[in-house]
Amino acid sequence: MKMLVVEDEQGLAESISAYLSREGYRCEMAATYAEADEKMYLYEYDCVIVDLTLPGGDGLQLIETLKKRTASTGIIIISARNALEDRIKGLEVGSDDYLTKPFHLSELNARVKSLIRRRNFGGHNEIQYREILVQVQARKVFVNQQETVLSRKEYDLLLYFLANIDVALTKASIAEHLWGDHIDSADSLDMVYSHIKNLRRKLVEKGSGDYIRSIYGIGYKFGTA
Amino acid sequence: MRLLEKTNRIYLLFSVILYLATALAFYGIIKWLIYDEVENRLLVEKRDFQLYIQHYGWTANSYFVENKIEVELGSVPSGFKESFKDTLIEDRYTQKLVPFRQLTFYESIKGVEHRVAIRKSMIQSYRLMEAITFTMATVLALLLAGTYWFQDRLSGRIWQPFYETLSRIKQFDLVRGQHLQLDQPDIIEFRELNEVLQKMSDQILHDYLHLKEFTENASHELQTPLALITAKVEELIQSEHLTENQTRWIQTIYEASLRMSRLYQGLLLLARIENRQFANEQPINLSDQLLERLRDMEELFQYKGIRLHTNIDAPFWVNLPPVLAENLITNLVSNALRHNVPQGEIWLYATDSDLCLSNTGHPLQNAPKDLFSRFKKEGVSSESVGLGLSIVKEICDQYGLQIHYTEQEGIHKFCLSNKTVVA
Structure with missing residues (x-):
């Protein structure tokens, strides 16, 4: 997967x-309008992340030219x-998605993955992590071919974890992913905890490994590492 | 009272007094002149009479016209002084009382004391007096009315630029961002006034736009550095070798940057509402949306043990851009939640004219009037930036809604109602 990050803030x-590279994408960077335009002309990318205010031009313009050239690129x-x-x-x-700054890298990562999934499989796909299988x-x-019934929030939470395996996720980013940015009270962080507890229980009950680890003071990590 | 009305009234009062005084004085002078003339004539006639009786004596068949002279026997009473007086005598033919001026004196005719009264009819003089007075009064009144009318029109025209300026200032709206346009009248005072006002309003507008731009730009430009901070913090927490202290510091940095971002987003939103940068106003069933939001948050209510009571008699409709309706609801609900007590309650009550959301909570620490001010936070909860209710208020102010806060026995109630529309 080839990605281009068009962002003037170095x-x-x-x-x-760096974050996306760790997920196995090949990332290139462009800091100006002209540079991005040139790269997009020379190479083909699976996904382009574009900042709208760029030195030398407007990001929207860039997207328009890109769409005319290669319509299959995710933006x-x-x-x-x-x-x-x-x-x-x-x-x-x-464009396929819109993230407002400041955003969580984990959120961006989840959106990139979801976008690529939609583009490549039209949504008819499955995510497999060890014994856990998600039919998107x-x-x-x-879990082990046994269906586990999850609530809507628990399902969203699981998907978010699966998009960010072995990555420390902050409680705030999880809360924002689940409820959007209009919940900003301390309660949402407590609720994150309660949802994680439930998800963990439901997965373990069906015989999955306990993959959710809490990291003191920060949040949670999903994975084996 | 308008300035012109005031001056006109004073002018009118003054001229009426002047008019009356002039008329009276005029009448007096004419009367005095005529009397003076008549009395002189009477004195002359007295001398004529005295000369006549010296030569001829007094016989009944005098050549004097009837009523003109009256001679009868009588002696001089003590302290008598020759004097003029007005008297009325009946006309023999018309039986009408006719005014006369009469001079009475005593004269001895052939050694016998007589009382003599010589008279002169005043009827002609009175007519003359009336005619002159009437003419004068009419002319004066016309003059008065004329000057009044002229003065009224003149000052109306003279003050016209002033009223024009006044109406322009009234229409001047800072938020619309249009410069105040004033004329250049001929009158120096007004021109100077306009120039000063123009200068002042330009300065105010300039400052206002500058401030607005600054808020917008600052809010906007700060998002990128904040994104940088959060991104770097996220990278940092992936490191496995953090000490507990380091983790805590990182957490603090992270939370602070998130709070700052929310703060600026709030300020930006406020600025945008003030500038009415939200298009697409449409009728929205606010009570339904609010109910939906409350249902969405059911899990949170359960988590906090808060009970929800709803009573929607009729849907409450508002005209709002959908984004702002969403914002309004979010802020009202999170306010009701944030300041609630454990095991508290929330009530939603709606009619077609009101929408009320009340919640149990601690008594207010700030004055209720500060409730909607920016950055007036209840308590020290750090996750609140203190803009929520100001946003609610601003939305209400800009889109013809009224928000009303009441508190009774630990129940805080926010009521929305449509401002009565003046058709």
Whole structure:
């Protein structure tokens, strides 16, 4: 999978590409409009992450040219602009997703994975992690071929974990993933805990390994490492 | 009272007094002149009479016209002084009382004391007096009315630029961002006034736009560095070799950056609501949306042990952009949750004119009027940035809604109602 990160803030671009590289993507970076345009002209990418305010031009313009050239490329906009009109405009020119800065890298990663899944399999796909199998289209979870019934939030939580295996996830990023950014009270963090407890119980009951580990002061990690 | 009305009234009062005084004075002067003339004539006639009786004596068939002279026997009473007086005498033919001026004196005719009264009819003089007074009064009144009318029109025209300026200032709306346009009248004072006002309003507008732009830009530009911080923190926490202290510091940095981001997003939202940058106003069933939101959060209610009571008599409709309706609900609900007590309650009550959301909670620490102010936080809870209710208030202010807060026995109640629309 080849990715292009178009972001003029050097540090942020590095963080994104480091995070995504760890997930096994090949990441390239472009810091200006011209550079991004040139790279997109020369190479083909599976997914492009674009900041809207770029030196030398508007990210939306970039997306439009890209869409005309190779329509199959997945596009995620990362922008500091949070207005509905910007989101709508972004989706209109052909982007697949819109993330407002500041965002969690884990959230970006989850969105990238979901996007690639949608593009490559049209959603008819399965995620397998050891004995856990998720049928994405049907929203069903199996552990050792036994179906486990999860609530909506527990299912979303599991998917988020599966997108970020062996990565420390902060409680805030989990809460935001589950409830959007309009829940900002301390309660949501407690609720994260209660959902994780339930998910863990339901998975272990069906005979799965206990993959969710809590990291003191930070959050949780899903994986074996 | 308007300025013109005031001056006009004073002017009118003054001129009426002046008019009355002039009319009276006029009447007095004319009367005095005529009397003076008549009395002089009477004195002349007295001398004529005295000369006549010296030569001829007094016989009954005098050549004097009837009523003109009256002679009868009588002696001088003590302290008598020759004097003029007004008297009325009946006309022989018309039986009408006619005014006369009469001079009475005593004269001895052939050694016998007589009382003599010489008279002069005043009827002609009175007519003259009336005619002159009437003419004068009419002319004066016309003059008065004329000047009044002229003055009224004139000052109306003179003050017109002032009223024009006034109405322009009234229409001036800072939020619309349009410059105040004022004329350049001929009158120096008004021109200076306009110039000063123009300068002032331009400055205010300039400052306002600057401040607005600053808030927007600051909020916007801060998101990228904040994204950088959160990204780096996320990378940092992936490291396996953090000490407990380091973890805590990182956690603090992370939370602070998230809070800052929320804060700026809140400020940005407020600025955008103030600028009415949300299009697409439409009728929204707010009570239904609120109910839906509360149901969505059921798990949270269960978690906190909060009981929810709903009573929707009729749907409550508002005209709002959907994004803002969403925001309004979010802020009201999270307010009701955040300041609730464990095992508390939340009530939703709606009619077609009101929508009320109440919650149990601790008594207010700040004054109720500060409730909707920015950054007035109840308590020290760090996850709240203190903008929620200001956003609610701003949405209400901008879109013709009223929000009303009451507190009774530990129950805090927020009521929304549509402002009565003046048709």
